[in-house]
Amino acid sequence: MDSITSSGRRGILGLGTALALGLPALGARGQAPPAMTDHLRRLYDAARSRNEQVTWYTSHYNSETAEQLGRAFEADFPGMKANVVRTTAQVAFQRLSQDMRARVQNCDVFSSTDFGHYTQLKADGRFEKYSPENLAHVIPALRGIDPDGFYHTTSTGTVLINYNTTRVPPEEAPKRWTDLLDPKWANRVTVGHPSFSGYVGNWVVMMRKLYGWDYFKRLERNKPQIGRSINDTVTMLNSGERWVGAGPGATTLRSASRGNPLAIQYPEDGTLLMIATTAIMKGSRNPNAAKLFVEFLLSKRSCEIQVENYSEIVRSDVPTFPGGRDLSTVTLIQPTVEEIEKGIPEVKELWRDTFGV
Amino acid sequence: MSTTTIAAAPRAPTARSGLLRRIQVLEPATLVWLALIGVLVFLVAWPIAELVASSLRHPRTGDWTLSNYAAAYGRARYVDALLNSLALGALSALICAVLAVPMAWACSRTDMPGRGFAWFTVLAAFIIPPYLGAVGWILLAGPNSGWINQGWSFVTGTPDSTLFNVYTFSGLALVIALHSYPFIFIFAKSALDLVNSEMEDAANILGAGTWTTTLKVTLPLVWPTILAGIILVFLETIALFGTPAIIGIPARINVVTTQLWQFFEAPVRAEVAAAYAMPLLLITLMLIGIQRLLLSRKSYVSQTGKGGERRPIRLGPFWRWALFGWCAFVCLLSVVAPMIALVQASFAKAWGRGFSFDNLTLQNYTFLLFEHDAAWGAVVNTFAYSATSATIAMVLALAIAYVVKRNLMPFGMALAFLCMAPFVIPGIVMAIGFYAAYAGPPLTLYGTAALMVLAFTTRFLPIAYANGAAGMQMIHPEMEEAVRILGGGRLTAIRRVVAPLLKKALLGGWLLVFILATRELSAAIFLVGPETRTISVLLYDLSEEGNLESLSALGGILLVITLLFVGAGMRLIGHDFMLRRH
Incomplete structure (x- = not known):
């Protein structure tokens, strides 16, 4: 898609958005389908006439948010069905690899949190190229993550320090990543596992870049509790099993909003910004539904649901969650695509050598 | 079923090819025996062979x-x-x-x-x-x-x-x-x-x-x-x-x-x-x-x-x-x-907040029952696969036990051996064998319900067989002979005499396989597709996130439904069904 058509589209979509905004609350509640652009209408009609439904392998959100997005897609596009398979990134990729080895096409839309998956799958010619119309609404800095347009940023998130407020008063909470190495947190720290979670994989790569592998050897002296998903840290803090963690912003805040004793600390040495992408699988039996679903992920409705669940979002025209801190006021850190691609397989091995699992 | 139809067929004297003539010469029981061998090779021998070969x-x-x-x-x-x-x-x-x-x-x-x-x-x-x-x-x-x-x-x-x-x-x-x-x-x-x-x-x-x-x-x-x-x-x-x-x-x-x-x-x-x-x-x-x-x-x-x-x-x-x-x-x-x-x-x-009123919620159940599409599907899948597998396993086990115990064929023990072989294969290893043999072309069963049912059937076939064989041991052939003297076929004898007599043993075996299948995880986790998730797999996925509240609710649903089946089963056959195989 060249720039002229996409800017032309932006005009049409601007109108569409205005129309959607004109229908107060009704569209947002999902009781009536939102105004569809011609493009979406074509995809929707094609998907319906071919009886398509979309299977979505995702590791972008916690299960509740992922399921809620699936239901909202079905509400916005009546008659469509989204089959949500929420696992950690590496398990999602494992299942996808098993599918491909058996030459079975189960997955239509693939949303992992490990860039390495995308570069590899793209090189193997596994993706269907698609340029979503809604890309025009995405924050410019998040566009064009793949210069060839095979995959697009559909979600962002943070890895930061989370802690249990009944055990740790805010002034005593760790302020920097290196504070987690303090012996006073012995048997108090909780983390996920880079062989499962893409978020954790990114975080481990970043910590190694900042402080060398020594960081994890020293962390091991504090005997951290190792779960699988990064969301597991939230469970461990809630239960009081552990007091401080390297956890996700969204799931922690969401859980805190439901009355759990949790808070977050943006580390002074940098909050890890996660850019998570989505692609359509080549040879999908549900190509129209898959495209429609990617459009939905970038839609206003999807962003609203993500905000309700305290996720960072990819559009600027949806207000962020109450109490949400503008990330531009926070020190952000992020490994490069190459570092993630090369780094995650390496740190998975190093992790097992250091922690034994 | 095939016994009677095939038994009637050889009377037609119009054999055209040599092969057809040879089939006519075969005893009907031989055909059943061959069919059983075929099924067992498919379920047991081939996946093991694939496993060894691929290693x-x-x-x-x-x-x-x-x-x-x-x-x-x-x-x-x-x-x-x-x-x-x-x-x-x-x-x-x-x-x-x-x-x-x-x-x-x-x-x-x-x-x-x-x-x-x-x-x-x-x-x-x-x-x-x-x-x-x-x-x-x-x-x-x-x-x-x-x-x-x-x-x-x-x-x-x-x-x-x-x-x-x-x-x-x-x-x-x-x-x-x-x-x-x-x-x-x-x-x-x-x-x-x-x-x-x-x-x-x-x-x-x-x-x-x-x-x-x-x-x-x-x-x-x-x-x-x-x-x-x-x-x-x-x-x-x-x-x-x-x-x-x-x-x-x-x-x-x-x-x-x-x-x-x-x-x-x-x-x-x-x-x-x-x-x-x-x-x-x-x-x-x-x-x-x-x-x-x-x-x-x-x-x-x-x-x-x-x-x-x-x-x-x-x-x-x-x-x-x-x-x-x-x-x-x-x-x-x-x-x-x-x-x-x-x-x-x-x-x-x-x-972690323990017992208190402000900690009580029905949200975990409403999430699973009303907001989580896969949960209901998983409940249905679990019980459908378990029931189907238990039924297939018991039918197969009874047929094989009959052939073996009545000495209908030479080398009947070979059948019994194949039947018991899955017993020595850990579920997770068998799943890898099934994956190697049937996930990809030509059968391409990966992600289908068929693969899950086949795996569960094979995994618990030994238990079904042990029940069927123990049951068959109790029935003296003279009762069937009486049927046959009175002009009934072997199938009539099985349907009218053997099966009713074995009803309790078969139901007991069925229930045992059924319970084991509802809790099966180690084979399912390798063979599951997005449409064929079972409760056990979903529980495993939820455990990744440490989502223990929803997980407990789903576990509760699994147990309640299983208990209903077990309760119904025990009303029919008494509470010692687990002991019958010995």
Whole structure:
């Protein structure tokens, strides 16, 4: 898609958005389908006439948010069905690899949190190229993550320090990543596992870049509790099993909003910004539904649901969650695509050598 | 069905080809036999052959090689996992024996009060999937937040003191044992039921007291059977995936099954996994061999059984209640405590906040039932696959047992052997074989319900067969002969005589396979597709996030529905269906 058509589209979509905004609350509640652009209408009609439904392998959100997005897609596009398979990134990729080895096409839309998956799958010619119309609404800095347009940023998130407020008063909470190495947190720290979670994989790569592998050897002296998903840290803090963690912003805040004793600390040495992408699988039996679903992920409705669940979002025209801190006021850190691609397989091995699992 | 149709066909004298003529010459029973062989090769022999072959082949070129074995055992960490599994299996099996043998003896030989209660404890522990029990124990015995340790801190007055940490080697072994001891109980009780009181009387007359008699006469008689049960638990433990995956990672313990799972991490190295699984297969084969030797010695028990009188041993009031206390203790550990923890979590906003009104919510259930599309699908899948697998397995088992027991064909024992073969294959290894054989072209069954049903059927075929064969043993051929003299075909005889007589045994076997299938995880986790998720797989996915509240709610739903089936089954066939196969 060249720039002229996409800017032309932006005009049409601007109108569409205005129309959607004109229908107060009704569209947002999902009781009536939102105004569809011609493009979406074509995809929707094609998907319906071919009886398509979309299977979505995702590791972008916690299960509740992922399921809620699936239901909202079905509400916005009546008659469509989204089959949500929420696992950690590496398990999602494992299942996808098993599918491909058996030459079975189960997955239509693939949303992992490990860039390495995308570069590899793209090189193997596994993706269907698609340029979503809604890309025009995405924050410019998040566009064009793949210069060839095979995959697009559909979600962002943070890895930061989370802690249990009944055990740790805010002034005593760790302020920097290196504070987690303090012996006073012995048997108090909780983390996920880079062989499962893409978020954790990114975080481990970043910590190694900042402080060398020594960081994890020293962390091991504090005997951290190792779960699988990064969301597991939230469970461990809630239960009081552990007091401080390297956890996700969204799931922690969401859980805190439901009355759990949790808070977050943006580390002074940098909050890890996660850019998570989505692609359509080549040879999908549900190509129209898959495209429609990617459009939905970038839609206003999807962003609203993500905000309700305290996720960072990819559009600027949806207000962020109450109490949400503008990330531009926070020190952000992020490994490069190459570092993630090369780094995650390496740190998975190093992790097992250091922690034994 | 085919017996009668084929039996009628050969009368038509219009054989055109040589092949057709040859088929006409064949006995109808031969065709059934061939068909059964075909089914068993498909279900059992081919996946095993694929597994062995793929372990010896280069994944891309297909050349014969040992490189997969080098990759599988080339790292100390991988070898450690194998050693961990063996140690874990041994420890679990020993704990099981300690838990189960006194219970079995008390239930079978004594006048202990509450024998029915003990029996229901065993049944309940058997129905609860091991990974669900594991989650219950995480809630109970997490080192800082577990109720037991919180209580202990309170009692001792020192914060952070830990009485029992589930995230340890012994914690893992105990949690596994708490859901495996029913196997030893069943083995031991079945054997003890056959020992008649005359032996004990003889010992008593010669001056031995109750305890000497029990330790020197009764238990030695059933010792081979108990040892066979211990071997079974050992094998179950080293093949278990769910519990080690949930407890093992935080506990820093890697075992064979979790290592096999790592070989399936992308890039999928199924051939390395196959190579890595081979020692497991060999150990299992060897131990099953030993088990058979032990069980064949059992014959001297059963020879004297049945005939003699059996009287319960009168325990004094102290021992009656001491034994009852032991049973109650096992019940508390294996059923009551983890269930209370799970139920609390399933109604909690955050389980760590304990019992309080502001912590109560129905949200976990509403999330699963109304907001989670896959959950309902998984419930339906679980019970549909379990029922289908149980039915296919029982039909197949009955047909094979009939052919074998009535000596309809030469080499009938070959059928029986194939039928029992899955018993020696750990579920996770079998799943890898199924994946290698049937996931891809030409059949491309990956992600289909058919693959799940085939895997479950194969996995539990030995149990179905053991039930079918034991049932067939009880029916004397003369009843069928009477039918045939009166002009009925063999099929009529089976339908009108054998099947009705075996109704209870078949239903019992069906129920057993059904329960095992509802809790199956280790094969399902490798063969599941997005449309074929079962409750166990969904529970595993939820456990990744530590989403223990929703997980407990889903576990609760699984248990309630399973209990409905079991309750209905027990109304039909009585409560001792688990014992019938011996």
